[in-house]
Every structure is written in C-alpha cells, then in structure tokens.
Amino acid sequence: MYKFMLGFLAVAMFSFSSFAQQTVLSGTVTDAKTKETLPYVSFLISGSTKGGRTDLDGKYKIVLEGSSAEIKFSYIGYKTQARTVKAGGSQTINIQLESESTQMDEVVIRAGKKPKYTNKENPAVELIRKVIANKGRNRMENYDYVSYSKYEHMQFSLSNVSDKFKNRKVFKNYQFLFQNQDSAKIGGKTLLPVFQQEKLSDNYFRKDPEKMKTIVRADKQVNFDERFIDNKGLSTYFERMYQDMDIYDNNISVVSNQLLSPIADGAPAFYKFFITDTLVNKQLIELSFTPRAKTDLLFEGKIYITMDGNYAVQNAFLTVNKDINLNFVRALEAKLEFAQNPDKRYHLSKSNLIVDFGISKNGGTGFTGERTVTFNDYLVNQPSPDTVFNGASQLIVAADADQKSDLYWANNRPEALSAADTKIYGNLDTLQSIPSFRRTMDVVTLFFAGYKDFGPFEMGPVNTFYSFNEVEGFRLRLGGRTTPALSKRYYFETYGAYGFTDQKWKYFLSGTYSLNNKSIYAFPQNYLRASVQRDTKIPGQELQFVQEDNFLLSFKRGENNMRLYNDFYRLDYVHEFENHFSYSLGLRKWKQSPAGSLYFSDAEHAKFGGLNQINTSEVTLQLRYAPHEKFYQGKVYRTPIVDKYPVFNLRYTAGIKGLAGGEYSYHNFMGSIDKRLYLSQLGYTDMTLEGAYIVGQVPFPLLSIHRANQTYAYQLNTYNLMNFLEFVSDHYASINLDHNFNGFFFNKVPLLNKLKLREVMSFKALYGGLRNENNPAKNDAAMQFVRNPDGLQITNSLNNEPYMEGSVGVGNIFKILRVDMVKRFTYLDNPMVSEWGIRARVKFDF
Template sequence: MNYHTFFKKLLLSLLFLVTTTTLFAQTIVSGVVTDANTKQPLSFVSVAFTGSTIGVSTNADGKFVLRSANPQTQLQVSFLGYKTATLAVTAGKEQVINVKLFPESRQLTEVTVKGQKRPKYTNRDNPAVELIRKVIENKDKNRPENYDYVEYKTYDKMQFSFLNVSDKLAQKKFFRKYKFMFDNRDSVTIPGKSLLPFYLNEKVSQTYYRKNPADKKVKVLGERGVNFGGAIDSDGIGQYFKHMYAEIDIYDANVLFLTNQWMSPISSLAPSFYKFFITDTVTTDDNAKLVELSFTPRNTTDRLFEGRMLITLDGNYAVQKAVLYANRNINLNYVKSMQVELDFDKNPDGRYHLSKSHTIADFAYNKESQKGFLGIRSLVYGNYLINNKQPDTTYTAVESEVGSDLVKHRSEEFWQQNRLDTLTRAESKVYKNIDSLTNMPAYKRTLDIASLLLFGYKSFGKFEVGPASAFYSFNPVEGFRLRAGGRTTPEFSTRIFFETYAAYGFKDERWKYFFSTTYSLNNKSIYKFPQHYIRASFQRDTKIPGLVLDFVREDNFLLSFKRGDNDKYLYNDIYRLDYVHEFRSKFSFKVGFNKWTQEPAGSLKFNTVQNGNVLSDRYLTTSEVSLNLRYAPNEQYYQGKMFRTPIINGYPIFNLSYTRGFKGFFGGEYNYHSLLGRVDKHFYLSFLGFLDVWGEAGHIFGKVPYPLLNIHRANQTYAYDINSFNLMNFLEFVSDDYQAIGLDQHFQGFFFNKIPLFKKLKWREVVSFKALYGSLRTENNPNLQQDLYKFPVTEEGAPITYSLGKTPYIEGSVGIENIFKFVRVDLVRRFNYLDHPNAPEWGVRMRIKFDF
C-alpha cells in the first residue's frame, strides 16, 4: 500500500468519525424541579441552556426535557421568588438532572420575623386582570373567522402507548411470541417514562373557509392508521380518541376536552373564576414584547385549567403561546396528568394563527399507579393563507373523502411530502408491528375471548354467536328461558347480512324465534355510516307492553329481576320490511311496512263487554306503513365491526315518525294515524357539568283499542333508565295525545368537591326530573265504548291501567354517580297518582356508566 492511499483512507476515516460524532452528539437533559424546603414539584419554571435561545418550562409535575443538537455545558433554572440555579451539563450526552430551588428570602439567626398577612387576591387594580380583559376584548378579531378567506393544511397525528410496561412481562411464556412489540420502546419522548406505542393514526387535510356567506370545507387528502382486525374497528377507535382529544380553540368561551367542557382562561367569565398573575416578560427575535400571564382556578376543585399564556403588546393582545394543565384536585377519572400546548405564528398583518397544538394525557385506573397508557395528539397547521379568494365551488360544504380507497392508500412518498411533523423511531414501527400482530393465531384467539367478554359475541369468522347475556333468562310467563342465536359478519358478505335466534320457554312450552335478511345497497357494512339497506324480518316472541329500555336487551338475565307484578305479556308475530337511507348531511329516513299480530299472555286479556256478556279475542292484527325522519347534525359514532354508538355532542337530535294503519289490508283490523316527535339535546354547562334534556309529543288519530294506544314507557326493573319512568308500573298509563319531558343534570362533583374529606371519594351529584301529560278522547276510552278492549285489571278486578287526568305524572330523583368510578345510584321519588295499586312512592335504582 502506498502512503498516498494510506493517508487518503485515514483522512476519510477521521472525517467520517468527526461527522458521526457531530450528528449524534445531541445534548439531552431531563429532570424534575422541586422546592428545596417543601420537596414539592414546581410548575412553569424556566429551564434553558446558558448562552442559547433553547429553553422550556416545567409541566404540572415539575418535569422538563431539554434538547440541543449542539454541545451544551451549562443549565440555568430560574423562577420568580427563587434563587436562579446554574448547573454543569455533560456536552453531547443524555442525562437526568433533578434541581432543587431555594427561596430568595433568607432566615436571620436568633431573630423572629413576623411577615405581613398575605394580601387577598383581588381583581381591582390588578394589572394581570386588566391585561386579560384586553385579551378578551380583542379576541374576536384574533380568530381566523375574522378574515374574509382562510385556507391551510393540517397534519393530525394521534398516538397511544402503554406506559412503563415491565421488562419481566415480556419474558413470561405467554408474551414471548410478542417480543417484537415489547422491543419497540420509546424512552425519550416523555422523560422518565417508557412508552410502548400500540395505536397510530395520521391524517392530512386541506381547509377552506369563507366568511360571507359562511362556508367551510375540509377535504381529507390522506389518512392512514393501524388495523387491529377481528371485532375491533380501528376507525371507530380513532373517532372516539379524537372526541376525547378534541381540537382546542382557546378563543372559545368553553372548550371540549376529555368528553367534558372546560372554561377557557380567556372566556368573558374568566376573571370571575380564575386568578391571573404577570410572571415574566419576553422579547422575541424580532424585538416584539410579550407578557407571560399565569393563571390558576380560584377554587382548585372546579373543572378549570391552570397554566400560562404569552400575550402580545402590539395592540392586538393576541395569544402567542398557551400551556394548559389540569390541576390535581379536580374530580377527573383515570387521568393522572394532562397538558395542552398551543403555539401561534404571526401573519403578515401582525396577527397570529394557531400553528401547532400538542396534547398529552396520562391515563391510569388510579393516580398512584405508574402504569397505564398515554395518549398524544399533535396538530400542525401549514401553508396558511389569508384573504386568498377561491372559486365559490371550493367552499361548498360537502362531506370530505374520509374512507375512500384513494385517501386510505396513499404512498409512502405522499406521507414524506405532506407530513408536517416527524414520526419518532418507535412510531415509525407501529404500522408494521400491528400488522404482524393481527396475523398471529395467538392474537386472534385472544381477540375472540375479549370480544365474548366485552360484546357478548363469539366469532367463527363468517358467523358469530351471541349475545351471551341473553342465553338464559326467566319471567312469569315463560319461566326458565334458553336462547341461542347469531349473525353473519362482513367476512361472509358486505352486501347481505343474516341474523337469527331461537328461544324456548319451559313454562309456556313455546318456541320463539327471529330471522332477518338485510341487503346493503351501497356495498358497505350495514353498521357503517352512511347506512343504505333493505331489511326483511320475522319475529315471534314475548314482550311486556310499554317496556322500552334504551340500554340493554329485554331478555338480558339481569332484567329478569323486576319489582311488583309483571305477568301481563304479549305474544307477538311481527313481519317487517324496512328501507333505510342515511345521507352525509346526517339526515336519514326509514320507510317500513309492518304486519303485527298480538296475542295476550299471562293474566293479560283482550276482553270486550257486549250486552252484559264478556267476549275474549285471542288475536289483534294490524297492518301499518311508517315513515321515520331523523336529523342529527354533526353526529359522529363510536364504530365497531358489528355495532355503532353515537358520540354525544352539543347538537340537537330530531326525530319525527308517522304511522298509518290500514283496515282490511293484510288482515289489519283498524284504520288510524299516529304521529310522534322527539328532540334530544346535550347541554354543556362548563364547570357546572352538563344537562341532558329530551322532549316528545305524540297523537293518535282514529279509534283504536288500548294495545294500539301510546302505552307509556314504564320500568319495573332495578336499573335506572334515562328515557323511562322508573316508578311507573307496566301498562299503568295510556293516552292518544301526550307531551313528555325529561331532564338529567350532572354536576360532576361541583358541590361534593368542596366538602373536606368527602371530596376524596370523587363522587358526583346528579338530579333528574320527568313529567308526562296526556289525555284520552271519548272514542278511545273503553269505559265509554263497549266495542273496545277493557283496560287490564288485577285478579280482584281492580283497574291497573288509566288515562292521565288534568294532573301530569311527575317523578324525580337525586343520586350519586362515579361510585367506584362507574356506578350511579338514584333515590327516585314519585310525586302523584300514589293511590294506584302497587304504586311505589320511593325507589332506589342503579346504573352502570364509565366516564372521565
């Protein structure tokens, strides 16, 4: 080897070594800042590398992480009222440095110092409050909607990870086959915590906004996410996660987060509920002056934020940055810590727009646990243009392309060009890892078991058996009842679906069964939005008149336990044909034909009295056509493979139903018209919780027997039902014209949280009220019409069914929810009609509900 070649290789080697060292010599410092005396963590402490512009503030737990691509040797930690600390840092290394700050005040030896009483916080002559009032006064002009035209691109990344999974778990025999999952850990993103990502969803969209006439179009350009396979619907999970981590607009009076409403620190009411402090002044690179304004709730048990904001002093009084935390004292389930960071960039006109939103929440069953899972949602806004007018068609409010094959199958090159943020090393492996996981037989078996336990169905690929909760039940008419059934899955077909069950009562010795065939007209699962299908079905089964439970099947084993007498049943033969069509505007309609034959069972009778003689009918047959209209603006769903559940929002839901009965058509015995309308509304009340309100009204035109009247929803089970009257007996009230209202107020612990010791239970107050007003025309009153079925009576001949008089039926309840974090118990009071047989004045009811 000649010397020239040797020195050339040596020079290249040294150059490679220097370059590699430079690339990987990143200085990373993490740690916790505490008060040296109290040992308590300090929030909002400034931590920076000395002589640089790189700095952060500690979070609600006093934690920080600081990174620099250049070598750093000193760390400066400063906080108002404390001595500034300067500490040595090892350049080019990842290290943990915990800092103790000492108060600036010094204690004199052998001298007793009596300080003045801490002045009471007040808004009067408070410069911080004067500043926040300026922000409130100017917030309308700082919103994007104040421009005539706005357009921007959004990159939305949602990630969930298991937290601090033990290394020993991966060594257990059952988990060894999943080693590739356990190896994909992230110990850098959150200092002191090990993340094991299991969920990732990315979306890129383009938004166009026009002020006048107001229109907004969001066009999804690309979306990708993990697919868990089996009974788990990844899109549905994503919808629910994004509902939990809703986009936060700090300029709104109230913001929705973790399914609850929080008052914004720049709400017009904020000075009455928050304390504000000027804690720092900042000068930006372009010499703009900013004021750091810190805030905390006046009452730390109220569901309010704490944190800080940077406010501009250029006359716009805009928010340039905001960091929001949830304090530890609020009544919030499962959330150990939460942080929202909002960054704003300056527009050419000097105002600011949101450029990044970063939300982190740490979840666990109890706040002491070091394990659980952690969710992160990052929204990055780019290509921001103001007053760039587009053609009118651009702003037409049409549904985005979510779900299309084009959007969901973008190339890797597309994501590299359009991703406005970066994936961590661990995140970049999630897609491949979950894909490998779903192809493992062991995972599929585990998923089958979980599906049976959670949803009650056991999958066999193209067919699934269930629900398990209905396999066994009992009632006074059927006695011991066994049932088995199932349904096809989208693996069988995305066009046609079958569902069936068979049941047998050992007391009445009768078979009951059901069969339906559904044909999808849009080649999508009938459980997916938007639905468009035709369904034909036949059902032969029992039913209690007036029992309509909104949360569970009637033959659920737990509902076999009922109070009072409940032996008045119907055997029903129901032939149905339905056409359902949902539109992307969230308007839908259903047109149906129904032939219904009712046969009285138990002690129920279809009796008429003519010329002093009692005549009994065995069957009542009706033939009906119906039209149901529904409008639920901005409705979203928690979507499963074989079910969907609406996600509650603040928009009203309207339902209107019309039914026409035909005499002589397919055996129908009566002509009549029925009209029913209902409105549901969820009201967010900020720190006072939320209120659910429903109202409905119905009217029947024509002469009909009592089984065809409005038999009002009664509940003799021990479960509390939101939409039923929980102390009304089955068949107790009927009407042909009625109006009803229900209110369910959840205070979310607003009062209990202010009671010492009691607040540690984390219980929450709930109050409800229901009223029903109705009437019965003479032509439908069997006491006045001999040819109508007589109202049911007891064995002694006492009436049990009534029409409502001038006084409405009223019941109310007070209750406690969040017992053990999921149990609600209500003490229910019935206020009138107490002279009716077996009419309870008081009752205790329970409901299971999981909530944050």
C-alpha cells in the same frame, strides 16, 4: 371506557397486575434564597430521555427502574443541580436551586400576613380582561376568508411498560413490539405505541354566508380486524376525546369533558392570575394562572400575551391540577403555538395534547394518547372559489384518501415521523397475524361484545342465553348471525328460545341484502331486510342498547306477569346519507296475543271482538337527522358519542284495515329532539322533547304505552317509578331533563372533594290523554283497561294531570356508579305505586 380500551386489551389485559422493581422518586423544587416553590422546572435522568417538569406547586414525581441513576434539575436563571438516586423503594429528594445571576447585597424586607388574592386592582386580572375584550378580533371568524392546510398525528400507547411486563411468557411472540419504546413526555414514562393515525386536509372558511369546508386529502391509520374492532368508530372516539383546542372558545373539550378556558369571558371568577415574567423588551407578558378550586374542571399553566395592541395569545402551556375531578387521568399537558399573520395578528400554528390514563394515579401500566396538529399555508382574506363551498356537507373525504403511498406521506408531512413511529403500522399488522393474539382477541370480543366468532358465522349475544320472567319462567335462547366473511351482500340472523313455564317456542329469522356492497352495520347503511319473529314483549318496554331477555334485566320489582306474544312479518328498507340524514320504510304484519295476567276484553268482559288477539298491518316512514353525529359501531348496537349537536326524529305509521288481515285504520305521528346543553362549570344537561298523536279508534295495545321501568337500575329514557302498562295515551308531550353538575358543589366541600363525587339530578314530565273514542270509561265499544285480581284498574289515561317524577343523586361513586333517590309527584293513588325509590346505574365517565 371499554370502547377505546378494547382494541388494546389483547395486549394490555395482563398489564395491571405486572410490576417490576421500581424506584418512586418525588419531591419539591424551591428557590434556595426565597424558599418559594418553582413551577415547571425541567428534570432529566442522566444518560436517558426520561424526564418531565414540576407542577405549579413545584412538585415532581417519576418512576424509575433498574439500578441507581442520576437526576438533573434545570431552570432558566438558576444553576443546574444533580442528585444520585438509589435503586428501589420510594424516595423523597427536595431540591433548592440557586440563582446564577449576580446578586446585590442582601436586603431584608419583612411583610405581615400574606394578602388575600383579589381581582380588584390586580394588574394580572386587568391584563386578562383586555385579552378577553380583544378575543373577537383575534379569532379566525374576524376575517372574510381563511384557508389553510392541516396535518394531524394521533398516537395511543401503553405507558409505563416495565421490563417484567415485557418479559412475560404471553409476550414471547411479541418482542418486536418492544423495539420501539420511546420516552414519554409526561412523567418520564416509557411508551409502547399500539395505535396511530395521520390525516392531511385542506380547510376553507367563509364569513358571509358563514361556512366551513374540510377536504381530507389523505388518511392513514392502524387497522384492526373488523371482526373485533370498528376502526372508523375507534378513530372517531379518539377524535372526540382529543378535539381541536381553541383557547379563544369559552370552553375547551378535552377527554369528552369541557374545561373552562383561561381567557373565557368569566375566567376571572374561576381562576387566579399572576404576572410572572416580561419578555422581549416587555412586548410579551408571561401570565400564570391556577384554579381557585383545584378539583374543578379548570386548567393551570401559563399563557404569553402580546403587548402590541392585539392582546393576543402567542403561546400557551396548559395542564391540570393533580386533584382535578377527572377520572382515570393521571396527567395532561397541552401546548399551543401561534404564528403572526401579515396584518400582525396571530393564528394557531401548532397544538400538542398529551393525556396519560391509568386505573391508579400512583403508577402501573396505563394508556397515553397524544395528538399533534400542525397548520400551514395560512392565508387570510384571499377569496376561495364558490365551488369550494358547494354542497351541504362540511366534510369531504377524497375517494383515495386511505390509499396514499408511503412516498406521498414522506413528501407531504410537515415533519418526518421518527423511526419508531414509522414502524408502528407494520408492527400492528404483524401482531394481528399471530395466532395467539387472534385467540386473545376472540376472548376479549366475547367478553365485551358477547359474540363468539367462527369465521362466516358468529354466535351470541351470550348475555341472552339464559333469562327468566314470570310468564315464561326459565328461558333458554341460542342464536347468531353471519359475518362479512360469508358475504358482503347477504346477511342472515336467527335465534331460537324456549320458556319452560309457558312451554312455548320463540324464534327470529332475518335476511338482509346490502345495496352498497358494505357491511349492513357500517355507516352509511343502505339495505333491504325481511324478517319473521315470534316472541314475548312487555307492553311499552323499549330498550335501546340491550336485548329484552338480557339476564340482568330479569330482576324486577313488583308484579311482572303481563306480557304480549307478538308475531311479526316485516320488510324494511334503510338508507343513510353521509350528511347523517336517514330514512327508513317499513311494512309490518303484526299479531298480538295476551300472556300471563294480561287480557283483552270488552265492556261485557268477553274476548274483545270475539277473538283474544289483535291483527294489524302497518306502513311506517321514519326520518332522522343527526348533524355531525359520531358513534362507535359495536357488534349489535351503534353507540352514539354524545356531543352538543341535536338529533331529530320523525315517524309516521299508518294502520291499513283490510290489508293482509289488518283490523284497524289509524295514523300515528311521533317526533322527538335530543340535545346536550353544556353549561360550562355548571356541567351539562341532556334534554329530550317528545310528542305523539294517534288518529283513529284503536284498542289500548296500539296506543302509546308509556315507557316504564320496574327494574332496580336507573334508566335515562324511561319513567323509573312508573309501572308497566300503567299509562296509555293517544296524544302526549313529554320533557326529560338529566343534569350532571360534574362535582361543581362537592368540589368546594373539604374532605368530600377528595372522593371526586358528582351531583346529578333529573326531572321528567309527561302530559297526555285519551279522546273519548279510545277511552273505555267514555266508550263501551273501546277495549277495557287491565284490572288486577282485586278488580282495581291498573291501566290509566293521563287526562287529569301530568305524570311527573324527579331525582337527585350522587354520581362517580368508585368512578363507575351513580345512585339516585327518585320521587314520584303525581298519580300516587294508583294501585301498587311507589312514591320513593332508590335506583343505581353503572357508567364509566372521564
């Protein structure tokens, strides 16, 4: 969650503790005659633009500030009604609206028990089934060619900003920001825009062979200082949360979750449908819908269906139930409008999505994001030139897209920006020039990213300054790196560390040259790096997004006194392409020496090869393809924004005997596929398939040492009940499945559904082995496996059976915590093995 909050935290870090005197007004709107609740009744505070609508149950809530006010309720077919609201406290005002149409003499009809909702012989369900049956002919893919222009407007704001918050001393230099307050479209909250982006593009679709092409003509956004914020990554993150909404898809992505469409193939099993009105001479049917389980990831609202034979959606209003199992989402509204083509079918002409986020659902400052997309110049079955579809990339960005003038935007926007929105770009530029704001951003960056900026040099990461382990004891480390303020071509990074138990210095130094005159951390990367390093490492421990000497990883279970001293001399070349294919070439001279209780020995328990070290020289080629990959680039690591697209990796490493002291010849082939599988209402599965094969006779530190975990944290990509250095292989295949049900079962359990918990489970299997030449039990010339002080062998091969473990757990505890009970199924007789374990993982999810 901090990834999208970081850019605004300098403004908002004081907001959650600030409250002004407020009036919290709530109630229910009903029909005065029938006493039935009235959904989507509009209400407005007189003399202002604050207002909103009731939900599907006729309930409303709004937070007011200041003196007493008047609130008006209006609904088509009913008389408008006004009430006076006194200032302060919480008030409940229930409204009964009277019909303004001419009434017949009263007819009293008494019915028995309300019939149970059923799909059988339900005209609303029969209608929605016709809509589902006709989805194919109402989609863009039904045409041979489609082209259109697209305008996107994204805005993120602080919401529900109070006068007390605005007048805090810390904001005395920022008052110009508050001149642009606007009324929110959800719940009547006041907004303060802090981010804005606009984009204009031309889009082309061809059915055979199928291809989609987007050419971005213009792109404009608020740009923060790159030392603090990855602007491109921030924009990408927002786009992931606010994707294009296609109601004809079975699932609609909203705030990184997938909600089942009300016209999905299986919608009647999850939604209740009601015909609530007929319009335009009965040629348009208003169909209301609500989830059967209010906490499930489903919409509620209304869709308007054409009765001209197309059974197409002409308009849609989508929202979510207040009890839905979404974190930090206080309210959500989406409006979809469709226009008619010359062939009498419909295409999406405009969409608007607003989501209000907050720590508390009952008030306080939060964030509101709004994305509006407008489609114009929509042409069907008019062939586009083949040259439009040339090239593998689906996205082309014009070279001058981010350099368009204000006049260009004024002439090309389909709708003019409001005066307040027009000032946002200038306001944020001015904000960043204020010294106090920059100091605040320094503190925020230090807290989240771990680096302190000093202009051309930044120091960090701070979470590695102090750590401890059984070999080094108390370890101190200090380091940093240069920034683009020094040079956009040359980058240097270094650290020094000292262990007070082993009394040894460790160090790292690298120099990098950017070949595309861009930051080496910016996509696409193209650089050459030379580095030297001496440090300790747990054999087989590979950490993706944290340093191994991270303080929090110092706490481990069991014995952890086996380490390697590694000396590296490396030369690496990395080249990424816009289509997200990349390759890297590396040369590495590597010396490994045992530390702690780790040792290298032969069958006679002498130093292996007469020396207590292993020297290798390697050449590595790595290929990676991640189609449509999006990520947020942090100070140290690139954090992927997980989506449905797979990621492919292939790596080949050759050890060359005789080159720069290399003692072994071998070939190591490794490949992996990562994929997220969305299963609609049953959640999603993250799957990893991996395999490797090593050709040649090598000592066990050069084999595949399988990733183990002896911390108390649940790690997705390691074996959580495997001990360090427990298994090695020269060939293996593995599968890793981690499934999140998104609360599908817990949502159906009374009382338990109030906690918004989510079920999780995982299964990991690893099958591998050792050929005789690398197995010391079959070859006396091979390096012996490690034994503990009692003489028990603690390093093993996987020749007998696969290693397997699984877990079941509960996620979303307090919205941030996942706890798993992990069980190990095989190799239970190995020394110091735990069959069961409890592991926890901290993760922010929506």
